[in-house]
Amino acid sequence: MVLIVLDHAAGTPRRTAFEGVRAGRRLAEALGVPLAGLVLGDADGAAAAATALAAFVPTVYRAADPALAAGGHEARTRAIVDVARSVGARVVLMAASRSGQAVAPRVALRFGGALLEDVTDVRVEAGAIVAERLTYLSRAVATVRALAEPVVVSVKPGAFAAAEASAAMGAVEDVTIAFEESDRVAQVEPAGRAARDRVALEEADVVVCGGRGLGDADAFEAHVVGLADDLGAAVASTRAVVDAGWRPYAEQVGQTGKSVAPKLYVGLGLSGAVQHLSGMNRSGVIVAVNKDPDAPIFKVADYGVVGDVREVVPALRAALAALD
Amino acid sequence: MTIVTFVKHVPDAEARLGRGPDGLDLGGASFALDGMDEYGVEQALRLREAGAASEVVALALGPARSEEALRSALALGADRAVLLETDAALDPIAQAPALAEVVREAGAKLVLVGGKQADWDSAALGPALAEALGWPLLDWATELAVEGDGIVAVHDVDDGSARWAAPLPAVVTAQQGLNEPRYPTLPNIMKAKRKPLERRPLAAASATVETIHVERPAHARRNVVLDGDVATAARELARRLRDEAKVL
Numbered sequence: 205m206v207l208i209v210l211d212h213a214a215g216t217p218r219r220t221a222f223e224g225v226r227a228g229r230r231l232a233e234a235l236g237v238p239l240a241g242l243v244l245g246d247a248d249g250a251a252a253a254a255t256a257l258a259a260f261v262p263t264v265y266r267a268a269d270p271a272l273a274a275g276g277h278e279a280r281t282r283a284i285v286d287v288a289r290s291v292g293a294r295v296v297l298m299a300a301s302r303s304g305q306a307v308a309p310r311v312a313l314r315f316g317g318a319l320l321e322d323v324t325d326v327r328v329e330a331g332a333i334v335a336e337r338l339t340y341l342s343r344a345v346a347t348v349r350a351l352a353e354p355v356v357v358s359v360k361p362g363a364f365a366a367a368e369a370s371a372a373m374g375a376v377e378d379v380t381i382a383f384e385e386s387d388r389v390a391q392v393e394p395a396g397r398a399a400r401d402r403v404a405l406e407e408a409d410v411v412v413c414g415g416r417g418l419g420d421a422d423a424f425e426a427h428v429v430g431l432a433d434d435l436g437a438a439v440a441s442t443r444a445v446v447d448a449g450w451r452p453y454a455e456q457v458g459q460t461g462k463s464v465a466p467k468l469y470v471g472l473g474l475s476g477a478v479q480h481l482s483g484m485n486r487s488g489v490i491v492a493v494n495k496d497p498d499a500p501i502f503k504v505a506d507y508g509v510v511g512d513v514r515e516v517v518p519a520l521r522a523a524l525a526a527l528d
Numbered sequence: 529m530t531i532v533t534f535v536k537h538v539p540d541a542e543a544r545l546g547r548g549p550d551g552l553d554l555g556g557a558s559f560a561l562d563g564m565d566e567y568g569v570e571q572a573l574r575l576r577e578a579g580a581a582s583e584v585v586a587l588a589l590g591p592a593r594s595e596e597a598l599r600s601a602l603a604l605g606a607d608r609a610v611l612l613e614t615d616a617a618l619d620p621i622a623q624a625p626a627l628a629e630v631v632r633e634a635g636a637k638l639v640l641v642g643g644k645q646a647d648w649d650s651a652a653l654g655p656a657l658a659e660a661l662g663w664p665l666l667d668w669a670t671e672l673a674v675e676g677d678g679i680v681a682v683h684d685v686d687d688g689s690a691r692w693a694a695p696l697p698a699v700v701t702a703q704q705g706l707n708e709p710r711y712p713t714l715p716n717i718m719k720a721k722r723k724p725l726e727r728r729p730l731a732a733a734s735a736t737v738e739t740i741h742v743e744r745p746a747h748a749r750r751n752v753v754l755d756g757d758v759a760t761a762a763r764e765l766a767r768r769l770r771d772e773a774k775v776l
């Protein structure tokens with residue numbers, strides 16, 4: 205069986221769940237094994253998510269426990285390994301979100317298999333599971349093969365298109381997890397979660413990213429958020445901006461932030477440090493505005509404007525509004 | 529308390545990666561202590577300086593050249609170092625049990641690992657090590673303190689950040705924002721040469737993942753810089769985004 209861990213936020217499936225379904229269907233078909241989903245959460249969240257996701261997979265296993273809603277890696281690992289063992293999963297697939305990247309290695313080690321981590325593509329070749337992943341700060345692409353089974357695959361958010369619903373509605377089955385004391389050891393109190401009031405960064409077709417060159421939080425709001433609003437885009441930031449406290453961490457793109465690959469990425473007042481590039485160099489079209497003609501971002505840009513962001517952005521917004 | 533801090537010798541972030549007959553060519557790259565691991569080393573030293581730890585052990589797994597990363601950690605202030613030497617390209621799942629053995633032997637209560645290694649772009653080593661040890665994991669810490677028998681930390685999660693507490697022992701992954709790493713001083717670089725560095729061959733471990741091919745894709749970029757005054761450049765950019773790139 206191919207078992208997909210289907211993520212949701214308080215009962216609403218995340219886009220990565222549908223991306224996982226697309227990757228999972230491909231593997232299940234190639235291996236000739238059935239496909240199932242696993243939903244973890246508190247009673248209400250798991251119930252709502254399982255119902256929504258039953259339209260996409262033949263079976264949804266539903267594990268409900270308060271420990272699973274709190275998102276502790278230990279509790280999630282226990283639940284995934286328990287279910288994967290009881291259904292005899294050959295492949296366990298999950299999103300390489302922050303939580304998925306912490307849980308997938310634990311599952312692989314406890315389950316005794318291989319880990320294909322943060323993959324941008326995955327397929328079956330001559331009976332083996334083969335994947336592609338970015339390496340060396342996303343400057344190279346490696347093709348890797350799992351040498352052991354079961355195989356745990358974490359899929360890079362945004363790498364697969366979201367799947368369509370199936371023709372038939374799937375079944376929902378409840379499963380009970382035998383937690384151990386050590387699974388509840390991590391006490392999690394959410395602190396300062398970012399509000400999600402616009403298109404999510406990983407899901408956006410257009411991303412407008414601002415850097416330290418904006419000068420202050422107000423200028424960031426006026427120019428970066430302003431242009432993003434005009435374009436219906438997601439807002440992103442560099443680490444320098446997050447460290448300065450102008451913007452929340454959830455918007456950070458790069459090695460220690462999110463990885464994005466929108467159709468259009470606009471970088472404003474940012475230098476294009478390697479660690480930042482590693483989070484956006486797969487973008488379709490890259491636009492850069494920087495007052496320094498030698499800024500490294502211009503080397504990876506399709507279109508560049510050398511100038512002060514505070515002058516170029518208002519002019520660009522006017523020019524975009526004037527396009528017929 | 530002993531803290532083990534994992535270090536890796538990786539291509540310099542600014543290193544030029546060449547294209548060779550087999551795909552990637554690292555021949556011209558210089559190697560250095562992984563940037564993310566530096567935050568782990570720094571945090572371990574700060575905990576020792578604050579009296580929360582008595583010893584900091586730097587641990588590496590990799591080819592002989594990894595000794596340089598260990599010497600860097602010693603020059604920063606680690607007390608001793610252990611290298612599990614191997615030329616094999618082992619994935620984190622295969623590495624974790626051997627590393628866990630050294631951690632147990634050192635009697636450590638806290639392990640610090642960089643959040644993501646800059647060679648394999650892998651964030652798996654910290655979690656795999658936590659699993660091999662049977663300890664809780666706190667990933668992507670931006671604040672970390674030892675309080676009583678446990679740790680309290682702030683870490684990044686998908687939607688923001690969260691505060692987290694757990695009893696020791698535990699594994700913590702470090703990243704930018706956790707602290708500002710120090711620079712080694714000349715006297716400490718000299719002293720580091722005399723600190724104990726133990727090299728052991730890695731006992732047989734088998735990879736669970738094999739690399740078939742590594743490639744440096746060439747991203748074809750237009751590299752057009754739009755000239756003229758701001759208004760002209762902005763108009764030209766808008767037009768090209770619509771008509772040439774077709775992204776509007």
Ligand SMILES: Cc1cc2nc3c(=O)[nH]c(=O)nc-3n(C[C@H](O)[C@H](O)[C@H](O)COP(=O)(O)OP(=O)(O)OC[C@H]3O[C@@H](n4cnc5c(N)ncnc54)[C@H](O)[C@@H]3O)c2cc1C
Pocket residue numbers: 414415416417418441442443444445456457458459460461462472473474475476477478479480483493494495496499511512513514563564704
């Ligand atoms: C281990 C590690 C992990 C990291 N992870 C990340 C990460 O995930 N994401 C990330 O972004 N960074 C990361 N960094 C930091 C990274 O190295 C850079 O320091 C950071 O990206 C710089 O942000 P910036 O481009 O906004 O600022 P700067 O590098 O300071 O660049 C500001 C740019 O703005 C330009 N400018 C200034 N004023 C104006 C103006 N008025 N108009 C136009 N242009 C102007 C300047 O010419 C300059 O090029 C990491 C670093 C390390 C060591």
Ligand SMILES: Nc1ncnc2c1ncn2[C@@H]1O[C@H](COP(=O)(O)O)[C@@H](O)[C@H]1O
Pocket residue numbers: 348590617618619620647648650737738739
């Ligand atoms: N298949 C793999 N899985 C995980 N890590 C790997 C793999 N191949 C290489 N690495 C890592 O990348 C580093 C360089 O590998 P290489 O360039 O293949 O010799 C090694 O020290 C490993 O840490």
